[in-house]
Amino acid sequence: MTLSPSLHQRLGIELPILQAPMAGAQDSALAIAVSRAGGLGALPCAMLSLEAMGEELAAFRAATSTPLNVNFFCHVPPEPDSGVQARWHKALAPFFAEFGLDIDAVTQGPGRRPFDHQACEVLEPFRPEVVSFHFGLPDAVLLERVKAWGATVLSTATTVEEARWLEAQGADALIVQGLEAGGHRGMFLSEEITTQMGTLALLPQVRDAVDLPLIAAGGIADASGVAAARALGADALQIGTALLCCPETTISAIHRRALQSEAARHTALTNLYSGRPARGIVTRLMRELGPMAEVAPAFPLATSAIAPLRAAAEATGSGDFSPLWAGQNASRCRPIPAADVIAELAVGM
Structure with a gap:
């Protein structure tokens, strides 16, 4: 049985639109802006020190009472x-x-810091409503610690096999990342690039394979793209590239010019x-x-x-x-x- 009709209500947001966490391109300002607009703001934490993470979490909580997604990598250094x-x-x-x-x-x-118990120590006082992961999931002990404060756990699937694995390991919803998406691929069961497929091909296949809510990511930049992803089974959308030139991001002038x-x-x-x-x-x-x-x-x-x-x-x-x-x-x-x-x-x- 799918939980799809109520995903955004479950996440506590007005609109089924999630901001992609973009390490090195944003801080809490973008998360605050998206959250105030009715979506789910995200704070990428993989490149933050523990001290900086605490400061950004505090800044978000001081600015808005809306839910927050904090994002981490799960790689093995x-x-x-x-x-x-x-x-x-x-x-x-x-x-x-x-x-x-x-x-x-x-x-x-x-380099990039994988999710660990030290990060949990910083997170727990803030009790972020959503915790998301790239490159799989943390170990069972860490995952249970996150869920203990009531957080919804998301992770990225780039193949049907990854989607099934994440469902079996306890993810609450999946970010279905098509090949069009910018930034790092969330792939973790294989390093073979040829396994990767476009959003509109991947989404319905994952929809048929798992019973979790799905968040489509990759190539969605306007209302027609949103409608197409919804028609193919997406319960929500994750948007990244379309937000990069907004004044709330921290990208360089060089990056902004290139994007336009x-x-x-x-x-x-x-x-x-x-x-x-x-x-x-x-x-x-x-x-x-x-x-x-x-x-x-x-x-x-x-x-x-x-x-x-x-x-x-x-x-x-x-x-x-x-x-x-x-x-x-x-x-x-x-x-x-x-x-x-x-x-x-x-x-x-």
Whole structure:
């Protein structure tokens, strides 16, 4: 039996529209704006320190009494491999030389933090209504701890097999992420890119396979896209790219210009910026090394060596080495308030 008719009421929101948590592109301001407009605001926590997480949660609670989704990654941090790192540095060395940078000075940064008990300690006093995960689910003990304060648990499925796995492991609802979606793929049962399919192909197959509420994500940017996803079985929609140019985001001027240019029509999956497949606007780095390169170290170890190149290029006004995350449909990226984007999408309900 499906719980689909009451998903947004269950989440405590007026509209079945969820803001995609976009690490590195937003803080609590976007979550507050979306929540005040009737949707579910999200706070991406994978790149936040514990202290920063607490500050952002406090800022949200001070601004609104509406529900909040906090999002985390569930990856297993890899062990650094000196051979892999050496090959990665060799591939990047010509770019470092171009900017007069010393690649030997690159140190391994903190990367992305997977969900753990320390994060739970910060979350529990705030009791966020929704906790969502990328790359699977945390272990059973952590999952039970989250559910103990009444949180609804969401996770991302990119295949039917992942949807079934998440249902069996205790997810309350699924974010069905089509291949069109910007940012990191939520894939976790396989690393094979050919298993990934578009939203409108994936959604009805997952609908037939599980009895959980489904949240469609990927390529939905306007009211007609909302209506199409709803017709194929989506109980709610998750919107990311369409919100990126809103004044409430924190993306750079370079990223904003790219999203509103012809360049945004050409996106690709790439592992160069983090080590995992993620969709973004094609950049010089992606063209010259190939968007999916075997030489890139495992997630999130690719990040630290890219950071100096990104900073040097952006100082000249270039996004050649920047992760310009975007989905395949950036056609509605405009510098308008997030509330206006939500209102336009709601017409398709």
